[in-house]
Amino acid sequence: MSTKNTVSIQIPEAELQTVKEAIATLKTTLSPYLIAISAEERQRIPKMGDGTIPFVEKVMDYAQEDSQFLPPFIDLNELSKDWEVVKRLAPLLRDLQQVESNLNDTVMMAGSEAYVxxxxxxxxxxxxxxxxxxxxxxxxxxxxxxxxxxxxxxxx
Structure with a gap:
């Protein structure tokens, strides 16, 4: 029985240590700014997707230029902060999702090959x-x- 060996790598310990330190830096640096939500909250809250981003962006422009339509229960400063967080963290999230996906695929394939x-x-x-x-x-x-x-x- 011959099996294809897709994963044949040896990551030097020094490089793994560099990655561990980078991850620790990410955690330490971002942790004061990140929150965790429950699974129930995750299901319940409205979500901003790719189609929603242009809408929110236009609303932000209009709200800043024509604040007369801003409801009294919406704080424009807080709304602006939220929008800024999305704009600044979303690219980081996409980069990390790519790394996570490839890391997951590599571990899964190596695990499969080891198990076989x-x-x-x-x-x-x-x-x-x-x-x-x-x-x-x-x-x-x-x-x-x-x-x-x-x-x-x-x-x-």
Whole structure:
């Protein structure tokens, strides 16, 4: 059984350390300005998408030029701050999403390749145990625990 080896990389420890430090810097620098919202809030709030951005941009222009139409319950300064946050953080988010997507794909593919290789080894050991190859039974007994279902899991 031949498998395609898509991921064949070795990242030097110094480069990983540089990335870890950069991530730590991002977290430290941005954390005072970022918030977390609950899953319920995330579902409930109106969201600004690509189609909404030009609308909000026009409203911001109009609101600043013709504030006579601004409802008394809307603070233009706060609205401007929110819009500025979107304009400044959205490009960072897009960059990080690209990195996250590629990082996720790389980890997923490398994990898949490692798992397929491990299954190949396991099946070889399993066969070795069946035909009484020395040491195969002990290795097989240890590795097969991954595939054993407990009584608890079988009742679910």
């Amino acid at each position: 290789g491990a299954l190949g080894y396991y099946n070889s050991v399993k066969y070795g145990a069946r035909v009484n190859v020395a040491d195969a039974k002990v290795i097989h007994e240890d590795l097969k625990q991954r595939f054993n279902r407990s009584k608890y899991n079988q009742s679910e």
